Amino acid sequence: MSDIVIDPTTPKASRLQRLRLGRGPTTVAAIAIVVLFALVALLAPLIAPYDPFAVSPRILEGPSADHLLGTDDTGKDILSQLIYGARVSLLIGLAAGLGSLVLGIVVGGIAGYVGGAVDNVLMRIAEIFQIMPAMLIALVIVAVIGRNTTLIAAAVIIALWPQSARIVRSQFLALRRAEFVDAARISGTPAWRIIALEIFPVAFAPAAVQAALDIGRGMLLEAGLSFLGLGDPSTSSWGGVLRRAQPFLTDAWWFSVPAGVCIALMVLSFNLIGDAMGRRGTQGRRAL
Amino acid sequence: MRRIGYVIPLLIGVITFTFVLVSLAPGDIVTATIGDYPASEEYLAERRAELGLDQPLIVQYVNYVLSALQGDLGYSFANRQEVLPLVVNHLGATMILVVAATVLSITIGLPLGLWAATTRRRAVDNALNLSTLVAFSIPAFWLALMAVLVFAINLALLPAHGMTTIGFVGTPIQRFGDLLSHLILPAAVLAVPETALMIRMTRASANEVLNSGYVLTAVSKGLARGRIIRRHVVRNSLLPVATVMGYTFGTMVGGSVLVEKIFGWPGMGSLLYDSVQRRDTSVVLGVVVVVAVVTLVVNVVTDVVYGVIDPKVREATAL
Numbered sequence: 135m136s137d138i139v140i141d142p143t144t145p146k147a148s149r150l151q152r153l154r155l156g157r158g159p160t161t162v163a164a165i166a167i168v169v170l171f172a173l174v175a176l177l178a179p180l181i182a183p184y185d186p187f188a189v190s191p192r193i194l195e196g197p198s199a200d201h202l203l204g205t206d207d208t209g210k211d212i213l214s215q216l217i218y219g220a221r222v223s224l225l226i227g228l229a230a231g232l233g234s235l236v237l238g239i240v241v242g243g244i245a246g247y248v249g250g251a252v253d254n255v256l257m258r259i260a261e262i263f264q265i266m267p268a269m270l271i272a273l274v275i276v277a278v279i280g281r282n283t284t285l286i287a288a289a290v291i292i293a294l295w296p297q298s299a300r301i302v303r304s305q306f307l308a309l310r311r312a313e314f315v316d317a318a319r320i321s322g323t324p325a326w327r328i329i330a331l332e333i334f335p336v337a338f339a340p341a342a343v344q345a346a347l348d349i350g351r352g353m354l355l356e357a358g359l360s361f362l363g364l365g366d367p368s369t370s371s372w373g374g375v376l377r378r379a380q381p382f383l384t385d386a387w388w389f390s391v392p393a394g395v396c397i398a399l400m401v402l403s404f405n406l407i408g409d410a411m412g413r414r415g416t417q418g419r420r421a422l
Numbered sequence: 423m424r425r426i427g428y429v430i431p432l433l434i435g436v437i438t439f440t441f442v443l444v445s446l447a448p449g450d451i452v453t454a455t456i457g458d459y460p461a462s463e464e465y466l467a468e469r470r471a472e473l474g475l476d477q478p479l480i481v482q483y484v485n486y487v488l489s490a491l492q493g494d495l496g497y498s499f500a501n502r503q504e505v506l507p508l509v510v511n512h513l514g515a516t517m518i519l520v521v522a523a524t525v526l527s528i529t530i531g532l533p534l535g536l537w538a539a540t541t542r543r544r545a546v547d548n549a550l551n552l553s554t555l556v557a558f559s560i561p562a563f564w565l566a567l568m569a570v571l572v573f574a575i576n577l578a579l580l581p582a583h584g585m586t587t588i589g590f591v592g593t594p595i596q597r598f599g600d601l602l603s604h605l606i607l608p609a610a611v612l613a614v615p616e617t618a619l620m621i622r623m624t625r626a627s628a629n630e631v632l633n634s635g636y637v638l639t640a641v642s643k644g645l646a647r648g649r650i651i652r653r654h655v656v657r658n659s660l661l662p663v664a665t666v667m668g669y670t671f672g673t674m675v676g677g678s679v680l681v682e683k684i685f686g687w688p689g690m691g692s693l694l695y696d697s698v699q700r701r702d703t704s705v706v707l708g709v710v711v712v713v714a715v716v717t718l719v720v721n722v723v724t725d726v727v728y729g730v731i732d733p734k735v736r737e738a739t740a741l
Contacts, residue, residue: 160552262435264669265717266710267676270694274710277698278443278454354561358680361563362695376564380684383571390571394564402559409555 164406171400175220184211186218186370194386204388206378212388215370216396222360222371223353223400226287230352231404233291235345238298243337245299246306247329257303260296268293272355276364283366286359290352298344305337339411346408350401357397372397425725429718436714437490440707441483447703450475451482457701459499495711496704500697505708509690513712515585516689518601519682520674522609524667527616532660534617535624539632539659540651550621557618563680566611570684573607580607583686608685612677616670623666628659661732667724672717 174181183202190209197204203213245256263271275289309315310333318328359365360373372393379390447454452469474482495505538550574582581587581604590600631637632655640650675690682691690709697705 258431259435262432262439265432265672265714265721266436266439267672267674267713267717269673269676269679270710270713273679273694273698274440274443274706277701277706278447278703280448350559354559357561358563361561361680362683362698364698373561376561376567380567383567384575387571390564390567394561394568397564398556398560401561402556405555405559409551 158410160406161410164403164410167399167403168407171220171403172224174217175224178217178221182211182214182217184214186210186215194382194389196386197388203392204386206375206386206389207382212375212392215375216372216393218370219372219375219393219396220400222283222366222369223356223397225283226290226356227349227353227400227404229287230290230294230355231345231349233287234295234298234348234352235341237291237295238300238302238341238344239334239337241295242299242302242304242341243306243329243334246303247310247325247333249307249310253303256299260299263292264296268351269355269358272359273362273364276359281364281366283369286356286364286366289359290355293355294348294351298341298348301344302337302341305340306333309333309336343408343412346404346411350404350408353397353401353404425722429722432718433491433711433714434487436711437487438483440490440710441486444703444707445479451486455496455704455707456499457703459702461499490711495708498697498702498705498708500700500702500705505704506712508705509693509708509712512688512690512693513716514689515687516675516678516682516691518585518605519608519612519678519687519689520671522605523612523616523674524670526609526613527620527670530613531617531620532624532663535621535663536628536651536656536659538621538625539628540655547625550625554618554621557614560614562611562615562677563684565614566608566681566684569607569611580604582607585688604685604687608678608681608687612674612681615677616674619666619670620663623663624659627662628655631655631659634658661728664731665724665728667720669721671720672713675713675717 188210190205192201192205193207193209195201195205195209201211201213203211203216206212206215241256241260245253271293272286272289275292276286279285315328315332318332323332356365356371357373357376360371361377363377365371365374375393376390379386379393382389444451444454450470451473452466452475456466456469470476474485493506495509497503498505498508501508534550538547541547570582573579585601585604586597587600587604590597592600637650637654640654678687678689679691679694681687682689683695686692690713694706694709696702697709
């Protein structure tokens with residue numbers, strides 16, 4: 135009987151790899167915009183000057199002190215609609231980012247860690263959802279089953295998850311054979327511990343980058359669905375505003391321009407954040 | 423032959439997806455695919471018997487898949503026509519749009535991507551990077567609306583609607599010019615995110631080449647910088663970009679739903695939009711299946727072409 139005890143703590147991959155962001159001015163601006171929109175969404179009932187659904191006889195009026203961004207074709211205040219629209223956009227966007235992140239980690243993790251036939255089947259399923267354009271997937275789900283916020287969120291997740299599953303899978307595939315994982319396995323660490331403490335923390339960073347981008351993609355899909363008339367009719371969304379603005383393009387710029395700018399700014403901010411997260415460590419030395 | 427074994431399961435997967443959707447829709451398959459169209463009770467009963475709705479779900483599923491694989495995608499009540507020929511009729515217009523947008527995105531995206539990768543000025547690289555992110559972030563349908571507003575309405579430079587001028591007569595060349603003028607705006611809008619993707623792909627691919635051993639060798643040999651870029655970097659970095667073509671085809675068809683709707687372009691996107699508004703579900707599902715088939719074909723073709731033009735891949739698959 136030997137009294138040598140093998141220390142089960144193996145070289146740790148790291149704690150959760152820190153998602154350091156570049157400190158560029160664009161990244162700071164992006165974060166500020168996201169925070170601003172999030173505050174607007176949270177405080178919508180307090181800051182919106184009007185009920186976004188309240189019609190009035192003052193139709194298609196330009197910006198004024200009463201209506202900072204004018205009114206639409208039924209006299210509803212556009213600024214209030216945009217303020218409430220931030221809620222829809224953020225809700226669907228965050229659901230898309232989180233949902234596809236979780237689904238991607240589960241499916242990609244299983245595929246990458248188990249490998250073999252399981253990997254093959256799961257990746258084929260992911261491929262099925264990649265040969266159909268995301269917009270088309272989200273559109274048919276909502277068009278065939280029904281139009282409500284929960285379903286729209288689910289549809290967007292179903293349309294977007296394969297990308298993050300692929301990313302997580304390739305991480306797991308590579309890390310499964312990494313030295314520090316071998317070391318953990320040899321020292322008898324149970325599989326769940328290896329997955330949770332050795333592989334996951336490393337694989338998480340690229341998945342999180344994808345999640346940030348998916349928030350933006352989710353917002354664009356939601357805006358597109360609402361524009362096509364497939365939004366939740368009980369909410370006021372930016373895409374919905376643009377749908378109603380289409381016949382009045384020449385008459386009322388305040389109807390169509392601000393809503394589009396809101397969508398673009400919001401999506402751009404998440405794309406900038408994702409890009410800043412992803413750029414870390416990619417600027418190596420090169421010969422030329 | 424090997425590729426058939428790859429394509430068929432994916433196609434069955436797509437058809438399964440549409441079957442699941444219809445099963446989850448309110449009502450049964452027959453009422454769901456008929457949508458709001460008035461159909462007699464006898465017809466409904468006949469369809470139900472035909473589809474074997476009294477049979478177990480699994481039998482229904484197998485029948486559904488088999489008939490879809492044989493090209494039976496159902497019947498459109500709005501158009502009083504079988505779905506497959508209806509969708510295929512609209513495929514041409516969409517293809518014109520998508521091909522034009524692809525050509526645009528390649529001619530603009532490749533040089534810019536190479537520039538971003540090879541420039542020594544970080545500001546250029548950063549500016550291009552920021553532009554691509556902006557291009558990804560602007561909703562295509564809003565961009566389309568703004569393009570209509572600026573170029574078609576305010577400046578009155580280009581037509582905003584349709585594929586040809588109604589009642590236009592002229593020589594074939596004039597007719598082609600007419601088509602082209604209608605094509606510019608929708609194709610340009612559709613090309614915006616694709617160009618951004620092309621820039622990013624080319625930049626990443628060229629960066630990889632720049633880090634490769636043979637470029638280091640060329641540098642050590644004392645070759646001029648411009649010569650290395652022209653002879654080694656450009657060629658080798660373009661090949662991987664070609665592989666994304668199949669994938670971008672799909673995303674462009676997705677984007678064209680919105681863009682076609684705004685520009686009144688008579689393609690699959692417009693058909694899809696109209697069918698959604700009329701709750702003509704069989705056409706909506708038919709478009710999904712046809713788009714998947716075309717995407718798969720494009721994927722297989724790019725795969726084969728890639729193998730032909732890249733000796734490295736050719737060798738690898740031969741082994």
